[in-house]
Amino acid sequence: MALIATLDTGFGAWNPVIWIVTMMVALVIAWLIRSRGESVQPPGTEAGKPYLSGNDIPYPEETHVAASNLYWGFTDAMKRYYGRAVPLHTGILTDYVLWYIGVLALAIIMAGVL
């Protein structure tokens, strides 16, 4: 089973079955370590509760982070790129055709016509 699953990449090999078995062993070890901690956890204390720098935990309905709130740091760091890339996506059909003509001109040059 393990042998037939080995992918020869030309430079090395990749065996998903061995990877899966390794991951399962790692998960079992992680589960065993966690269960040892759980067994000595005194019930009814706050040790198992989430901790938010001493602030009250909000209601679950208020905790969902919307998609637009994610990766703002990345997009902010890349704002010079996005400032140019996003406006190019105008949604206007004639702009799309212009881009095609530009690429065609480049392709004609690269193909050796000119």
Added chain:
Amino acid sequence: MIGEFWSINAPALLIAIPMLGAFATPLLGKMGKTPRNLWILLITALTFATSALLAAEVYTTGPVIYTFGAVDPAVALVSDSGGIPVRIIFNVDAMSAFMALMASVVGLVAGIYSLPSGKMKSGRDGYFSLLLLLLVGILGMVCTGDLFNFFVFLEISSLAGAALVAYRIDKGVAVEAGLKYAFLSSLAGLIFLYAVALLYGQYDSLNIAVIAERMQFGFLDKVALALFLTGLAMKAGAVPMHFWMPDTYSMAPSAITAFLVVSSQASLYGVFRIAFTLYGLRLNYVTVGWFIIILGVLSMLVGVSMAILQENVKRLMAYHSISQTGYMLLGVGVGLAVLGDPAMMESFGLTAMEGGLFHLVNNAMYKGLLFLTAGAIFFRAGTHNLNKLGGLGHSMKLTMLFFIIGALAIAGIPPFNGFSSKLMIYESVFAFNPLLAIIAMVVSILTLASFVKVFHAIFMGPKRGEYAGVNEVPVPMLAAMGILALLTVLMGIFPQQFVDLMIRPAAGALVNQGSYIASVMGGL
């Protein structure tokens, strides 16, 4: 008797079955939904069985030639033809068989998924007819050995695709998206036709093998090459000709979007077929290879970076389609750039091509799966807006599982199929140019980041009041997603089997121009 007839005429039946299915669907629709739905299942299953039969024959005995109208369809050069193939020929080699099999699998899945997903919509007979015509167009493109015939099938797929994109006519933007798709596809088709005319004027033939044999790579051939490559690359969604793709993919019904991915890949097949089989070593393969590589790198970077910004899940996935196309262009472009150097081809060029082609079929599976999960979300929640979604993991557990499989596969996380093909691309492209491999890896990381966002936005968090009544989608939709998820997992766990069975012969068929010519002109 029937088996023999089916086997001999498999290339023709591959087109005839879905075409018959398309035109008979409105009649079956008059009899009621159940007969029509059973008809769709029968036709897509028969098409898949025919493509599997054809692929088995190609992988065991070599390329299959089918000459339409000839007494013996297996003979391309009939006695009264003057030594040239005058009839329309289907030349199904390992590359064509691989593409046809992939298209018919996704066609079957799209058919199953569509049965319940649009049950509240009108015009279902037309929808299914167009779906089958789209399948006809794709299968014809990947099987034909005739350039004009390729154009005809390109037009069939374009027109059927445009009508399907605009299917939800209650939304004006869907019609606008369909119009954009129709216009740009027609433009690509006409550009392609003009290039065909240039070659026909010089070589007196429309047959790919004949033109490949006579190819001189003169001035007009170079013009035709530029027209072919750019027209088909635009249909494939390569940057910077990708702008139509998010507009179109986001508005089409999800089963159609999953199938449009395959339609775009059929255009990518056209790029590869033109470069390797029609022109081969006669073109300036280093320059053209780099042209394809540059398109690939731009597609990867622009696609993934634009995806991260999106708040509409289908637009986000559409940008990822562009990004994934970049991997295929990169892998096969590297193969083309070293085509004339046997040592480099042996060392890494062929592996890069195999990686690119393996990624092509992997993308059809996991990207199709992701679009279907987006459709399932829309089916129940009624929105594609990531900011309005949340907590659906509580009520749509199977859809969430399928999404996780698709998302991990597209991000190249082991043990799913995307990892195997990306690994082949990384290693071989690294040997060609390390910077390109590093860019490919960075794009994978950004892809993972993007899908973590989608997963969190749709499935994580507490249950939301507006989705309190949401439950899992109907069984046929789950079954369709399940088929693609299963293939995604199996192709990830047994990658070598898929590479040995389908990918390596397909890459070999592309590289071996002489074999393609000989299969038509004789001497094989």
